[in-house]
Amino acid sequence: MAKVKIATDWLGGCAGCHMSVLDIDERIIGLLDAVEFTSSPVTDLKHPPKDGVTVGILEGAICNTRNIEVAKMMRERCQILVALGNCATFGNIPAMRNLVGTGEALKRAYVETESVVDGLIPASPELGIPVERVTGVDKVVKVDVFIPGCPPSADAIYFAFTELLAGRIPEFPPEYFKYD
Amino acid sequence: MEMVNLTINGRSVSAPSGSTILKAAKDVGIDIPTLCDHPSLTPIGACRMCTVEVEGQRTLVTACTFPVADNMVVQTESPRVVKARKLVLELLFSERNHICPSCESSGNCELQELGYRYGIDHWKYPAITKRFPIDATHRYMFLEHNRCVLCGRCERGCGELAANHTLGLGNRGSDSIINCDAMTPWGSSTCVSCGTCLQLCPTGAISDKRSAFMGRDTETERVKSTCNRCSIGCGIEVATRSNNVLRIEGDWEAVVNGGRLCENGRFAPLFESRKRITKPLVKTGDRQTEATWDKALSTAAELLGSVGGAEIGAVTTSDATNEALYLLSLIFRDNLKVSNVGMVNGAVPVLPGLPCGSLQDMLQSDIIIAAGVDPVSDQPVASFFVKRAVDLGARLILVDDKENELAPFASKKLGINEISTAADIAGEAASPFVLYGAGIAGDAMRALAKLGDKALFLALQPGVNTYAADALGFNNGFTPKSAKVLFAQIGEEGLTTGHMLAGIDDKTALIVQASYQSPLTQRADIVLPATIWSERKGSLTNSEGRVQKVNQAIKPQGEVKSDWEILSLLAETLTGKPPVTSLEELSTLAQQKITNKEI
Ligand code: SF4
Ligand code: SF4
Ligand code: SF4
Ligand code: SF4
Ligand code: FES
Numbered sequence: 001m002a003k004v005k006i007a008t009d010w011l012g013g014c015a016g017c018h019m020s021v022l023d024i025d026e027r028i029i030g031l032l033d034a035v036e037f038t039s040s041p042v043t044d045l046k047h048p049p050k051d052g053v054t055v056g057i058l059e060g061a062i063c064n065t066r067n068i069e070v071a072k073m074m075r076e077r078c079q080i081l082v083a084l085g086n087c088a089t090f091g092n093i094p095a096m097r098n099l100v101g102t103g104e105a106l107k108r109a110y111v112e113t114e115s116v117v118d119g120l121i122p123a124s125p126e127l128g129i130p131v132e133r134v135t136g137v138d139k140v141v142k143v144d145v146f147i148p149g150c151p152p153s154a155d156a157i158y159f160a161f162t163e164l165l166a167g168r169i170p171e172f173p174p175e176y177f178k179y180d
Numbered sequence: 181m182e183m184v185n186l187t188i189n190g191r192s193v194s195a196p197s198g199s200t201i202l203k204a205a206k207d208v209g210i211d212i213p214t215l216c217d218h219p220s221l222t223p224i225g226a227c228r229m230c231t232v233e234v235e236g237q238r239t240l241v242t243a244c245t246f247p248v249a250d251n252m253v254v255q256t257e258s259p260r261v262v263k264a265r266k267l268v269l270e271l272l273f274s275e276r277n278h279i280c281p282s283c284e285s286s287g288n289c290e291l292q293e294l295g296y297r298y299g300i301d302h303w304k305y306p307a308i309t310k311r312f313p314i315d316a317t318h319r320y321m322f323l324e325h326n327r328c329v330l331c332g333r334c335e336r337g338c339g340e341l342a343a344n345h346t347l348g349l350g351n352r353g354s355d356s357i358i359n360c361d362a363m364t365p366w367g368s369s370t371c372v373s374c375g376t377c378l379q380l381c382p383t384g385a386i387s388d389k390r391s392a393f394m395g396r397d398t399e400t401e402r403v404k405s406t407c408n409r410c411s412i413g414c415g416i417e418v419a420t421r422s423n424n425v426l427r428i429e430g431d432w433e434a435v436v437n438g439g440r441l442c443e444n445g446r447f448a449p450l451f452e453s454r455k456r457i458t459k460p461l462v463k464t465g466d467r468q469t470e471a472t473w474d475k476a477l478s479t480a481a482e483l484l485g486s487v488g489g490a491e492i493g494a495v496t497t498s499d500a501t502n503e504a505l506y507l508l509s510l511i512f513r514d515n516l517k518v519s520n521v522g523m524v525n526g527a528v529p530v531l532p533g534l535p536c537g538s539l540q541d542m543l544q545s546d547i548i549i550a551a552g553v554d555p556v557s558d559q560p561v562a563s564f565f566v567k568r569a570v571d572l573g574a575r576l577i578l579v580d581d582k583e584n585e586l587a588p589f590a591s592k593k594l595g596i597n598e599i600s601t602a603a604d605i606a607g608e609a610a611s612p613f614v615l616y617g618a619g620i621a622g623d624a625m626r627a628l629a630k631l632g633d634k635a636l637f638l639a640l641q642p643g644v645n646t647y648a649a650d651a652l653g654f655n656n657g658f659t660p661k662s663a664k665v666l667f668a669q670i671g672e673e674g675l676t677t678g679h680m681l682a683g684i685d686d687k688t689a690l691i692v693q694a695s696y697q698s699p700l701t702q703r704a705d706i707v708l709p710a711t712i713w714s715e716r717k718g719s720l721t722n723s724e725g726r727v728q729k730v731n732q733a734i735k736p737q738g739e740v741k742s743d744w745e746i747l748s749l750l751a752e753t754l755t756g757k758p759p760v761t762s763l764e765e766l767s768t769l770a771q772q773k774i775t776n777k778e779i
Contacts, residue, residue, distance in 0.1 A: 089302045092279055098309035099277060099326070133309070138302055146301035150281040177296050179280035180287065 004165060006055045007048035008040040008084075009074055011067035012094045012134065013060025016151040017085035018042065021057075023154035024161075031158075034165055048077040055080045055164055061087040061094040062135050066128025075141040080164065083137045084157070086150040086179060093150075095134040102130045145169060149178050186252040201243035201254055202230055212256050213265065213294055215272075215382055216331035217244040220432060220439055221340055227272075227331055229294065231264050232256045240264050266298050274305040275354065276312065277326035284324075285384030287396030291329055312357060317367030320389055320447045321378050325357045328385035334358060334377035341440050343567035346371045358385070372560070373443035379429050390450055391419070391426040403733040404431055406720050407445040408499055408672075408713045410559045411641035412539070413722030414441055418714060418733035425450060425714050425734060436539065436722060442560030449713060454674070454696040458738025461707035468707065473739065473749065480691050480706050481753040483665050489517035493663030495681070496654060497524050497673040498643025501718030501730060503744035503763065505645065506770035508669060509652045510759060511751050522658020524673060524681075527650040528618050528639045531629050536724055537613055537636025539565040542574075545613035545636070549577045549602045551628060552619020553640050556585035559723075562640060566615070577602045580619055596620055599627045606631055618642050641723045648721040651774045660684045670694040670701075671743060672712055693746055709740040716742040719767055727771050 010018065018041065024031070038053055039045035047070075048056060056078025062068060075081055086092035097105035111119040137143055147160055147170075156176035163170035182197045188205050195204035200223065205212050216227035225245035232243045235253035240261060243254075255261060272278075272291060280286040312325035330349070335358060338347040346369050350359035360369035378386045400419045407414040407428075415434020419427040428446050432439040460476035461468040471479075484492060494512040496505065512518040542548060542565045555562035563586065570576050570589045578590035579599050587593060594602055599620070606612035612635040614628055628637070641647050649655065660666060660681055666688050668681060672695045675681060681700060684690065692704035695712045710716075715736040721727050736742075741749075744766060751759040760766040 083302070086279075086281065090279065091307070093281060095307070095309070096277065096279055096282065098307070099311040133306070135306065136302055139306065143302070148301050171299075172301075174296060177299070177301070179292055179295065180283075 003036040004034060004055065005038050005049075005053035006035050006057065007038050007053040007074065007078065008057040008059070009047060009070055010041050011058060011060030011070055011088070011137070012063030013085065013087045014093075015041075015059070017059040017088075017149075020149075020151040020154050021084075021157055024158050025154070027158055031161060035161070048074055050077065052077045052079070054078065055082060057082045057084050058088050058137050059084045061091045062131065062137060062140050063094050064128030064130045068131075068140050069128075071137055071141050080144045080169075081137075081141065082145040082147060082160065083143045084147050085152055086148050088137045088143075089146045089148045090179075091134050091136050098133055102132050106130065147172070149176075150180050152176070152178075184248050184250045184252075186248050186250070186254060188254045189256055195248050197248065199248055201232060201234075201241075201246050201248055201252075204248045205243065205254075205256060210256060212243045213297060214244055215290055215294065215329065216333060218333050218337075218380060221333060221336040221380070224332060224336070227329065228268050229265060231261060231268075233258050233261050262298065265294075266300065269294055269298055269300050270304045272329055273300060273303050274307050276328065277309070278307075283327060283384040284387040284392045285327070287398060289384060290382035308354065310354065315360075315366045316389075317365040318371065318373075318389075319367065320373055320375065320443075321366070322387055322389055322392075323358065323366055324385050324387065327383050328358060329383055330356055330358070331382060333380040333382060334386060337376040337380040339571075340568065341438070342372065342374045342376045342564050343571055344370065344372055344374070344564070347377060373447060374441060374560070374564070375443075375446040376430070376440060379439065388427055390447075394426050395419075395421040400426060403731050405713075405731045405733060406728040407441065408644050408720060408730070409442075409444040409448065411644055411646055411723040412436060412559050412561050413644075413720055413726065413728050414445055414561055415728070416441065416445065420733050423734045436724075436726065436728070437561050438540070440561050440564055442564075444560065452712075454698075456712075456737055456740075457694060457697055457701060457707055457709040458740055460709060460739065461701075461704070463705045468702075468704075473741075476706055476708060477749055477753045480667075480708070480750060483689050483691065483705070484516065484667070484754065487664050489519070491662075491664040492516055492518045493520040493658065493660060493666045494518055494669075495522050495524060495658050495660070495666070496649060496669040497671040498641075498646040498649050499671045499673060500645060500649070500669055500743050501716065502645065502648045502721055502727065502770040502774055503718045503766045504669065504742075504747055505648050505652045505654065506766065506773060507744055507747035507751060507759060509654070509773075511747060511754065512667065513653060515751070515754065519656075520658055520663055521654055522656060523643065523646070523649045523654045524670075524675070524679075525643045525646070526618065527643075527646045527655045528616065528641055529621075529625065530639045530647075530650075531616075531625060531637055534629065534637045535633060535635075537638050538724055539638075541636050542566065542569045542613050542615075542638075543572060545569060545574050545609075545611045547575050547577065547606045547609035547612040549579060549606050549612065549614045549616075549628070550584075550586055550590075551579035551599060551602070551614065551616040551624065552596065553615055553617030554580070554582070554584050554586065554619075555615070555640060558617075558642070559640050562615070569613075574613075577605060579624075582619065596624050599624045603627050603631055606635060612636075614638070615640060639723060645720045647723060647725055648770075648774045651721075660688070663688055665689045665691070667691045668693070668700065668704075669743065669747075670698075671710055672696065674698070675700055693743065695740070708746050709738065710746060711736045711740050711742045715740065717763060718742060718744055719771070721774050725775060727775065
């Protein structure tokens with residue numbers, strides 16, 4: 001049987017959810033019999049292949065225009081899109097800047113920080129432009145599976161993989177369902 | 181009681197008429213989710229979490245307010261109900277800041293629990309992220325408006341349980357916030373720091389500063405016990421983690437206080453800064469040195485054996501357990517034949533043969549006489565009940581010659597020599613209640629006693645366990661002067677200078693049982709280190725004469741022992757055999773003696 005292709009990518013997050021994927025530990029070896037991780041931020045190939053994957057996984061919130069591009073690319077190239085973690089599902093910690101506004105937050109971080117002298121807000125054309133309001137992934141592309149958690153536990157992620165491999169959309173039992 | 185029969189989720193249920201659907205369901209184990217409702221508060225039906233489907237009703241109804249009726253058919257988890265609840269949750273999560281990882285309440289939050297229960301795995305609506313202030317001006321708590329769901333539990337608790345009316349709802353619509361005295365910073369408001377609001381808040385909007393971020397419920401242990409800060413004896417629940425007390429909460433199930441606590445009971449014990457004594461000390465020459473328990477106790481026994489009963493004195497704090505008071509009486513009064521025994525503070529003589537009322541009874545009364553008591557400062561939870569009764573329509577007659585903090589709530593103020601007038605007015609009432617204290621005596625007492633069976637009476641004792649100390653004979657004019665050997669059981673008491681023990685003769689041999697270092701322990705020939713409230717076991721008797729358990733919440737520091745344990749060992753050293761074989765036996769003996777006292 002052909003292996004199920006999975007790609008992961010990250011948006012505005014802390015990489016904690018990817019760490020939690022690795023926390024699956026030795027179970028990942030068994031998983032590799034059935035799936036192929038085509039690309040991820042920690043592999044050589046960073047973005048999902050053009051010919052597409054079955055499952056696309058996104059960590060992180062939508063914080064800037066670059067995040068929107070990455071989210072859209074993943075959506076186009078996968079059949080089932082998984083929002084992994086609180087940031088991808090709710091916006092979470094990055095979205096707390098909504099309480100002060102993006103402009104204020106940038107100023108506080110790059111100009112007014114006590115340790116900064118003559119600070120400048122970065123504005124390189126290579127960087128994405130911060131959006132006014134940070135949101136979860138579902139506010140820019142359609143999401144099929146949400147796995148909240150900051151980060152979700154390795155067990156929750158493993159459960160999601162096994163359910164998806166069995167052809168089911170996972171419904172998380174209470175022990176795997178959390179917001180922190 | 182008239183019962184009605186209804187069906188809930190296909191089950192036949194019978195419930196008292198007038199009860200709500202929520203109550204009827206709960207009684208048979210059907211769990212309807214709630215948020216703004218709390219069993220100790222008046223339901224207001226504000227949050228709509230508890231919506232259920234009632235056959236024949238056009239719209240869903242709120243179970244917390246809707247009364248049951250005969251033949252009613254209720255569905256509590258039908259698809260329509262679940263859909264409505266999810267919508268309510270979606271809307272609650274879309275307002276303010278419900279980003280749990282940065283919230284003090286995560287893991288202890290009713291809103292979060294509901295999100296889990298109904299599988300809210302993303303937010304349908306974009307979150308409104310208006311920023312609200314944080315009020316951290318209060319000494320013990322902070323109010324984080326950004327986590328508030330406007331359930332109004334804090335406000336109702338402040339009004340209905342503490343009867344303090346500090347909290348209210350300010351602004352309008354999505355700008356609404358809970359506020360203190362119409363927009364006064366909490367720290368400078370009329371708040372009396374009872375913490376009722378803290379205990380009621382279902383979310384991270386009100387948090388305890390001291391224990392914030394120090395452990396969620398799953399990481400803490402809870403032990404029920406009894407507050408030892410005054411003679412009300414409020415039921416408490418002590419939350420601990422790794423042998424540290426994090427927080428004290430009111431026990432909702434406690435008959436005495438029904439969850440209420442005051443500042444002294446809830447917060448003060450956690451701000452203790454005196455130095456503990458953790459090992460027995462014995463004076464050799466003019467220096468105290470650490471000693472074993474054996475050495476300290478045998479030295480104490482020698483001292484006590486070196487003089488006759490007439491030359492011994494024994495004095496106790498009123499914060500000793502029933503068990504310790506019983507043993508103190510056994511050792512000193514019975515065995516050593518000491519008559520110079522007493523307590524650090526006096527007792528209110530309980531009027532003989534009159535019906536005793538509880539604080540809860542006060543809420544049903546129409547006239548309250550408060551004579552010679554100032555519960556606002558001395559027994560604060562009692563004052564919450566007085567003020568609540570006044571809110572419910574009772575008239576308060578204050579009888580006191582001193583300034584009294586109940587004065588603003590009184591409809592009549594009389595001097596103690598006018599007490600008969602108060603009794604006459606109460607005599608005309610349907611259900612009068614008499615609260616009296618150390619401020620009245622003699623004739624004034626007799627004037628009140630004339631009310632007889634017509635009224636309920638409660639004597640508020642000035643000390644924690646004074647009722648028991650009095651019953652065991654410790655209220656009989658102790659004088660330190662005539663004692664050659666003095667046993668002072670001080671416990672946690674902080675003795676102010678000029679106190680009766682300050683007049684001890686220089687030559688008196690002094691054995692002190694105490695928890696904290698003080699001039700008295702420094703002066704002592706033998707110091708026996710005792711547990712504090714959180715470490716001890718035993719029982720206390722409150723002003724009503726109700727015997728309540730004190731349970732150990734954390735392990736004792738160093739080598740300290742419970743007050744009764746120390747006395748049990750002393751008795752064994754003196755007589756060669758232990759006076760009792762177990763705490764249970766001792767508690768029973770003590771309780772018999774205390775509650776059989778002739779009044
Ligand atoms: S109040 Fe409750 S739901 Fe809101 S952030 Fe705190 S834990 Fe989460
Ligand atoms: S602590 Fe007590 S008095 Fe103060 S606001 Fe809260 S409920 Fe009211
Ligand atoms: S502060 Fe807490 S109890 Fe008060 S309304 Fe807000 S959520 Fe409810
Ligand atoms: S009223 Fe007395 S017993 Fe109750 S909490 Fe306050 S100090 Fe403790
Ligand atoms: S619990 Fe019934 S409306 Fe809030």
